[in-house]
Structure formats: structure tokens, C-alpha cells
Amino acid sequence: MKSLLIAESRQGKVLGGSYELMAFAGELASDTVMFLVGSKEALPAYGGRLYLADAAEVGDYNPEAHRELILQVIAEENPEMVLFCHSSYGWDLAPRVASALGAAQVSEVVALRDGMPVVPVCNGKLRRQVQVATTRRVFTLQAGAFSPSAEPSGTPEVIKMAAPAPGRVEFCGYEQAAVGGVDLGKASVVVSAGRGIGKPENVKMVAELARALGGEYGASRPVVDAEWVEHNRQVGTTGQSVAPKLYVACGISGAIQHLAGMKKSEFIVAINTDRDAPIGEIADLLVVADLKQFVPLLTAKLQAR
Amino acid sequence: MKILVCIKQVPDMEAKFKIDGAGTWYARTDLAWRMNEYDEYAVEQAIQLKEQEQEADITVLCIGGEQVKETIKKALAMGCDRAVHVAMEAVSSLEPLQIAGIIAEFARDQGFALIFTGMQSQDRGSGQVGLLVAEFLTLPAVSTVVEFAYEAGMATVRRELEGGTRACVKVATPAVITCQLGLNSPRYPTLPNIMKAKKKELRTIPAGELLKVAPRQETAKLFFPEKRGGGEVLEGEIGELADRVIQILKEKTTVLS
Ligand SMILES: Cc1cc2nc3c(=O)[nH]c(=O)nc-3n(C[C@H](O)[C@H](O)[C@H](O)COP(=O)(O)OP(=O)(O)OC[C@H]3O[C@@H](n4cnc5c(N)ncnc54)[C@H](O)[C@@H]3O)c2cc1C
Ligand SMILES: Nc1ncnc2c1ncn2[C@@H]1O[C@H](COP(=O)(O)O)[C@@H](O)[C@H]1O
Numbered sequence: 001m002k003s004l005l006i007a008e009s010r011q012g013k014v015l016g017g018s019y020e021l022m023a024f025a026g027e028l029a030s031d032t033v034m035f036l037v038g039s040k041e042a043l044p045a046y047g048g049r050l051y052l053a054d055a056a057e058v059g060d061y062n063p064e065a066h067r068e069l070i071l072q073v074i075a076e077e078n079p080e081m082v083l084f085c086h087s088s089y090g091w092d093l094a095p096r097v098a099s100a101l102g103a104a105q106v107s108e109v110v111a112l113r114d115g116m117p118v119v120p121v122c123n124g125k126l127r128r129q130v131q132v133a134t135t136r137r138v139f140t141l142q143a144g145a146f147s148p149s150a151e152p153s154g155t156p157e158v159i160k161m162a163a164p165a166p167g168r169v170e171f172c173g174y175e176q177a178a179v180g181g182v183d184l185g186k187a188s189v190v191v192s193a194g195r196g197i198g199k200p201e202n203v204k205m206v207a208e209l210a211r212a213l214g215g216e217y218g219a220s221r222p223v224v225d226a227e228w229v230e231h232n233r234q235v236g237t238t239g240q241s242v243a244p245k246l247y248v249a250c251g252i253s254g255a256i257q258h259l260a261g262m263k264k265s266e267f268i269v270a271i272n273t274d275r276d277a278p279i280g281e282i283a284d285l286l287v288v289a290d291l292k293q294f295v296p297l298l299t300a301k302l303q304a305r
Numbered sequence: 306m307k308i309l310v311c312i313k314q315v316p317d318m319e320a321k322f323k324i325d326g327a328g329t330w331y332a333r334t335d336l337a338w339r340m341n342e343y344d345e346y347a348v349e350q351a352i353q354l355k356e357q358e359q360e361a362d363i364t365v366l367c368i369g370g371e372q373v374k375e376t377i378k379k380a381l382a383m384g385c386d387r388a389v390h391v392a393m394e395a396v397s398s399l400e401p402l403q404i405a406g407i408i409a410e411f412a413r414d415q416g417f418a419l420i421f422t423g424m425q426s427q428d429r430g431s432g433q434v435g436l437l438v439a440e441f442l443t444l445p446a447v448s449t450v451v452e453f454a455y456e457a458g459m460a461t462v463r464r465e466l467e468g469g470t471r472a473c474v475k476v477a478t479p480a481v482i483t484c485q486l487g488l489n490s491p492r493y494p495t496l497p498n499i500m501k502a503k504k505k506e507l508r509t510i511p512a513g514e515l516l517k518v519a520p521r522q523e524t525a526k527l528f529f530p531e532k533r534g535g536g537e538v539l540e541g542e543i544g545e546l547a548d549r550v551i552q553i554l555k556e557k558t559t560v561l562s
Binding site for chain 1: 523
């Protein structure tokens, strides 16, 4: 079997997810070739054949042109499997490629079981094993699900690709999130508020617990989107990554995008009314309780020590 | 200007899920149903656009069984003008390609300037439908949109990338936009608008009339993830729980020393 790995680069840097594609292909003992819209100054550590288009000409985000290039590589290499990261780049491009190929697409693969891809369902509460009916298949892989066992190495054999006509979607540039404010990464304790806090007034009780533990407070995304907490306190893929000594998740379900930002914490406590909340899968301690009663009580007991 | 919004009805994610008899989906009993969160942003964006482009006309479309009408009515009460219910009880047996095929078959030649979908559904979560609708209709598409502005046939949007970075993107209509969390603040239907919604057009089309695409995949098995061992679960009276948590933090961490 042969797999085409769609590597990713942003602003001239190869993104780490590209190496997870190699790890997955490795698990299936598949041959690989790689495709990248990037720069010859920053090649991925990969020992195989790399089809490279210049990001300076094509643009980091130009989905119709990227699709065109990928279809050219597929015509040349005839891979059975095309692998993307399940990322803002991959989930945008994969359906376009799958559609052009008439291939089945399976999104956010987290594991293989009996040789079939497994994907999460219902916010990670369930798993689904998928039977693909087409010979050609397109998968996107969940970030972090397949890790390279060794430091990636090698220098690719580069095949340069000419830029195709631009697509109908025009990329006008990046905007960086406002930086500054709190650096959650430095705190030894982070206590985060999730949607389970119910109303903005309850941010205060979470902040007080954080203070009683000598740490900072953070939040899950819905709490930030609702403007109950500033964005620079958001934990997760589109916020900050933290790895404190203690992470306390108050009313947070444990969606993969939140876990990605805190699962490296040394000790994780979750406070949740739902005993089956997916956060329980990574928590060292799951306290099944209503945070509105439990958090102030715990804070009071900590302060009274 | 005609606008199409695609919405899905999903269970509340805090439910205790059970696996159905066939072992390929969750059982539909004992669940509370609501509009897919991402689709609420799609509905709100369409309505905000109508507030700007007053002659706009919004059609909301949902594929599902009889009970999805509740969710359709919510979208009408929020401010959509008319609704299409594509009727099919066993909608969970369809793969994203087929859902997209149905939507595209309905939308073809109708002259929608913009089609809004959620970036993903909360239960199936494939994130494919919007982009596939665009492919079927050969329209340009932008996914994961967190900011949207429209002027004179041109949409200027921001895509959300990892780590809080955004990409600014321009696309001429007609186009498909998939909506990400935080795009806007979805409104709550007011009582007068709930009353008004009762008089709005709600057309039903049997899914069979629009389903022309064969599946390329199927669910072999649905199952619960294996619990990662080691985690402790505490239940009981909250005073005792708090004491127990403090004791565990003293034993297992250095933060209380
Ligand atoms: C591309 C993308 C990027 C994303 N990036 C991020 C990110 O960076 N960070 C992030 O957090 N999310 C991110 N998300 C969103 C993520 O998928 C989830 O929607 C989000 O993390 C859910 O937040 P939550 O757990 O606070 O809310 P919910 O999922 O609504 O969970 C609320 C929890 O509170 C519990 N609860 C309710 N009431 C109580 C109570 N009284 N006491 C105790 N517990 C209670 C419930 O049982 C439930 O488990 C992203 C999503 C996408 C698609
Ligand atoms: N049954 C459905 N009826 C109408 N729209 C749907 C349906 N299923 C999915 N969609 C749309 O497609 C989007 C992405 O869904 P998915 O590809 O399943 O993650 C959703 O946010 C909806 O906008």
C-alpha cells in the first residue's frame, strides 16, 4: 500500500502534525510520499520523496490551488490512502480532495481497530469504527493521536511543482491573536471555568479557588466566546497550552480541543455533575458534584487551613 | 439575495448515551434534543446579514425525522423566513456525502448567494458537509469562519487557525461558509417572534426525492472508549468530598505544602 502524506507549513515553518501522518502510515506498514506547500529553506525531516510547491507563489491558504496540486501528485503516484492532519488546514482541504477522487473520507481518526479507522462521536463520549467501501480513502488524523516513536530524521528527495492558477478564495494574510496579559504557562496551578459555571457571576468563585491554591484561573472556550473571561485565559488548541502541577477543571466536559491544551498537567482534578464526562478519561480525580456548591466550600476549607 | 442555512438536530451532549440495538449508533430514547451549536451561529449570521441586506430571504433546511420540526421552528422564531424539512427518520444512517448530496440537490439552480452550515455537527462531527455541498455545486467555500462581513457580492471573513491565529480571506458570492464557535452571539427567540414563526412556510420534501448519492462508508460498530486506568472517582456528601480532595492534593501534589 502507498500513502500520500499532506504535510503542513505555516509562515515558512513545517508543523509538527506532519510527523504524526508518518507515524500513522508506519502503523499500517504503508509506503509513503509527501506533499507540502512550503519552502525549500525549511524542509521536513523526511527521508522519502517530497512534492514541494512554493508557499511564496501559491499561498499558505489557497484551497483550490492546493487541491489541484494534490490531484497532480495523486495522478503521478497513485496512492490508495491520502492522509491529512485534522487541523484547520486539513479538514478544509480533505473533503475537496476526497470529492474530486470519488473517495470515502473519514474525519478525525484516533485509532485503528481490526484495521479500520476509529473516530470520536458525541464530543468524545463514544467511538465509531468505520468500514470504508472505496479502494481509495482519505483520512484526517486527530492531533496527538499518533505520535512518532523516534525523532523524525532524513532529507527528502524534492520534486518541485509549478504553481497552478489561483483559486476563487483569496487569502489576504494572517492576524495574530492579541498577546500579553496573563501567562498561564507560568502558573503552578490553573483552575479553569467551563460552561458548567452557568453564569458570568460564577467566574468569581473559580478565580477565588485559584487564589486559594496559589494559582491563576483559566477558562474553556464557550466561557471566553461569551465574554465572561478574556481570551488570553483560554486553554486549548485555539488558546494557550498549559502544564501546571495542578489543573482543576470546573464544569468542563473535556472536548479534545480543550484536552489538547492541558492534558500534560501533572495532576488533574475535574469537578463535574456528569460522571461520564469525557474529562474523566484523563482526570486523576473526578469529583462528581455541583460546582456551585462544591467550589466555594473547597475554597473556604483551603482558606481555613 | 437568497440565503440558505443548514441545521441539524443533535442530542444534548450531557446525556447518558446508550448504544442502539444494531450497535451502530446511539439509542434515540431518553435524550433532550436541540440545535447543533455550530448551526446556531450559522442561523444568527444569516439573520444579521438580512438585517443589513433588507431584501434578503432566508431558507432554513434540516434533514431528519418528524421531531426535527421543533428545531426548525426555533430557527424560524430566531428570524429565518421559510423552512424546508427533508423528511427521513433513519437520518443517522446517512454518511456526510449523502447529507451534502441532499442539500446540494435541493439548492441547485435556486440562486442562493450564500449557504451557511456549521463547521461540524456535535454528534457525528465529520466537518465535511458544508465543504462537500460546495463541491457538488462547484461553489467556492471557506471553513471555520469566526468573523463575517458582506458587501456588494463580496464576503470578507476570518478563518480560525490553531493557537489563536486567524487568516483573512475574501470570496465572491455565491459561496459556502462553515461557521465556527464564537462567530456571533445567537439570539434567543422572543415570544412575538415565536408566534410569528407559526405562520411561516414549512415545506416537507421526502428525502428519497433528493437522495441520489450512494454511501462510500458505513459504521461497523459504535462503542464506549476504554477508560484510562488510574483515575479516581469521588461521590457523596460535598463536605466530605472537599476534605478528601484536600487530603489527596496533600498526598499526590506539592501545591499545598
Ligand atoms: C476548531 C475548534 C477549536 C476549539 N478550540 C477550543 C479551545 O481552545 N479551548 C476549548 O476549551 N474549547 C475549544 N473548542 C470547543 C470544544 O470543542 C468544546 O466545545 C468546549 O471545550 C466545551 O467547553 P465546556 O467543556 O466548558 O462546555 P460543555 O462541553 O458544554 O461542558 C459543560 C460541562 O459542565 C458540566 N456541568 C454542568 N453544570 C454543572 C454544575 N453545576 N457543576 C459541575 N459541572 C457542571 C456538564 O456536565 C458538562 O460536562 C474548539 C472547537 C473547535 C471545533
Ligand atoms: N441532518 C442534517 N440536516 C441539515 N444539515 C445538516 C445535517 N447534518 C449536518 N448538517 C450540516 O452540516 C454541518 C456539518 O456537519 P458534519 O459534517 O456532520 O460535521 C452541520 O453543522 C450542519 O450545518
